[in-house]
Structures are given as C-alpha cells and as structure tokens.
Amino acid sequence: MELSVLLSLVLLTGLLLLLLRAGSKARGHLPPGPRPLPLLGNVLQMDRHGLLKSFLQLRERYGDVFTVYLGSRPVVMLCGTDTIREALVDQAEAFSGRGTVATVEPIFQGYGVVFANGERWKALRRFSLATMRDFGMGKRSVEERIQEEAQCLVEQLRKTNGELVDPTFIFQSITANIICSIVFGERFDYKDRNFLHLLDMFYQSFALISSFYSQVFELFSSVMKHFPGKHREIYKNLQEVKAFIAQRVEWHRATLDPSMPRDFIDTYLLRMDK
Structure with a gap:
C-alpha cells in the first residue's frame, strides 16, 4: 500500500514538473505576464465579476502588452490606443486572423463575416467591402438608407413631446435597422414584434457570450458541452x-431579379450563381 502511494506521488510530481517546464518554454517566446498554474492557467487570478478589471490591473504591472493563460491556452493582451493601432493598422495583415469562439462554433461552423477565419474570411471580407462600395449604382446607397433611418429617428423623438427618455433602445434600434436595410432590403418599425424578438435574441446571446461562464467554457468546452449550461441558451x-x-434568404431566392439586385442578400445569391 505504501509503495503504491509513493509511486503515485512520484508520477504526480513528475507530471507537474513536465507541465511547468513546458509552460516555461512556451513563455520564452511570449510577452511577460503572471505565472500560470498547470491546466488552470491564470483563471483563479481573474475577477469573475469583471475580467476587464483584472486585465487593467495586469496592465499596470506588465505594460500595454502582456500574456495571460486562460487554462492551458496563452492569450496576448494588447492595451492602449497606440498599441492597438500599431497591431490592427500598421501590421493589419499579421493580425488579421481570428480565433474560434467555442460557444458559437457549433452554430456558425467557421462561416460568416464575423466568425470565419483564414482565406474564407478574407474572401467574404473582400466581397462585403466591394458590395458596400457598389451600393448606389442602380441601387439605394448606404447613405440613403442611413438618411431614411435618421428621419424615422427624428419622428420617434418628436413623439416624446420633449419628455426625458432613455435613448439606449432607440439608438440600438436605428443601428440594427440600418444593418437590416442593407442586408434584407427593408427596415422595421420600432414596435415590430419580429424585429424586437430578433434584437432580444442578439443582445441576450452576446451578453452570455461575454460572461464569465463563457470564458470558462472556452477553456473546458470539450467537457462542458456535454452538460446543461448557458452555452445551450x-x-x-x-x-x-x-x-x-x-x-x-429563401424569399430573396424566389423573387430574385438578376438585373436589379435589391440588397446584400441578392448580391450574394448572384455571386453564388456566378
């Protein structure tokens, strides 16, 4: 019995030493940061009520560029306007890649402008930018769509009769409506039930994606995906x-006029046919 316990301790100690050694080798090529624990990384050092607060505290100690370990995965954090501009503008090609988001990967599976990566994302980005530039050539321009929504905003504000109101919902709605106008070819009334439900689904989802739970899910998704949790919501x-x-999309496909594309979906369908 004593021999088996001794062997277990030796194996456990050896495993921990290997993990620490591997971690120190990996850190040799990364910016400085807090020392991670094996497997858990720096998770226990994070404030579960606000990761941003934790990152700002680490910035004070390590500077604008530092490394944190979310589980066994190292993440390089960039802080400050100048640092971010240097990465995303001056070295845009080197920083154009995108990592996967475990909570949404089963849904989008690497497709879409937001969640794609690599050559697929670059092709979608080029197509999207070209389509946005072409709006106005026989079609309603983006500027016209924004002007239309601005007029609707003015009318909505007039209805308040000068009373104090929380503008958050209104400004969320006009932003979403401009996107809907470009993508779907139509805007929605601010009280439209389908529009309100769509906004609610988006904001609920992105609030959950930004939560501490989702950060933990990113680390242990291979196990946690089999159990109930917010990822299912x-x-x-x-x-x-x-x-x-x-x-x-199906309605657009059924009513598509190749000589007169109405919006982003029509343009995308025509590009697929080509």
Whole structure:
C-alpha cells in the first residue's frame, strides 16, 4: 500500500514538473505576464465579476502588452490606443486572423463575416467591402438608407413631446435597422414584434457570450458541452436568428431579379450563381 502511494506521488510530481517546464518554454517566446498554474492557467487570478478589471490591473504591472493563460491556452493582451493601432493598422495583415469562439462554433461552423477565419474570411471580407462600395449604382446607397433611418429617428423623438427618455433602445434600434436595410432590403418599425424578438435574441446571446461562464467554457468546452449550461441558451437563441435569416434568404431566392439586385442578400445569391 505504501509503495503504491509513493509511486503515485512520484508520477504526480513528475507530471507537474513536465507541465511547468513546458509552460516555461512556451513563455520564452511570449510577452511577460503572471505565472500560470498547470491546466488552470491564470483563471483563479481573474475577477469573475469583471475580467476587464483584472486585465487593467495586469496592465499596470506588465505594460500595454502582456500574456495571460486562460487554462492551458496563452492569450496576448494588447492595451492602449497606440498599441492597438500599431497591431490592427500598421501590421493589419499579421493580425488579421481570428480565433474560434467555442460557444458559437457549433452554430456558425467557421462561416460568416464575423466568425470565419483564414482565406474564407478574407474572401467574404473582400466581397462585403466591394458590395458596400457598389451600393448606389442602380441601387439605394448606404447613405440613403442611413438618411431614411435618421428621419424615422427624428419622428420617434418628436413623439416624446420633449419628455426625458432613455435613448439606449432607440439608438440600438436605428443601428440594427440600418444593418437590416442593407442586408434584407427593408427596415422595421420600432414596435415590430419580429424585429424586437430578433434584437432580444442578439443582445441576450452576446451578453452570455461575454460572461464569465463563457470564458470558462472556452477553456473546458470539450467537457462542458456535454452538460446543461448557458452555452445551450446561446445555441437556442442564435438558432432562432439563423432561422429568421434563412427565411429571408429563401424569399430573396424566389423573387430574385438578376438585373436589379435589391440588397446584400441578392448580391450574394448572384455571386453564388456566378
């Protein structure tokens, strides 16, 4: 019995030493940061009520560029306007890659402008930018769509009769409506039930994606995905969003006029046919 316990301790000690050694080798090529624990990384050093607060505290100690370990995965943090501009503008090509987000990967599977990566994302980005530039050539321009929404905003504010109001919902709605106008070819009334439900699904999902739970899920998704949790709520919400978009795409496909594309979806369908 004593021999088996001794062997277990030796094996455990050896495993910990290997993990620490591997971690120190990896850190040799990374910016400085707090020392991580094996497997857990720096998770226990993070403030579960606000990761941003933790990162700002680390910035004070290590500077604008530092490394934190989320589990066994190292993440290089960039802080400050100048540092971010240097990375995303001056070295845009080197920093153009995107990592996967475990909570949404089962839904989008690497597709879309937001969640794609590599050559697929570059192709989608080029297509999207070209399409946005072409709006106005026989079609309603982006500027016209924004002007239309601005007029609707003015009318909505007039209805308040000068009373104090929280503008958060209104400004969220006009932003979403401009996107809807470009993508779907139509805007929605601010009280439209489908529009309100779509906004609710988006904001619920992104609030959950930004939560501490989702950060932990990123570390242990291979295990946590088999159990109940907020990741399933995100999946349900975004599936509803996908179903809404799919209905719109099918309607566009059935009413498509190749000589007069109305919006982003029409342009995308024509590009697929080509």
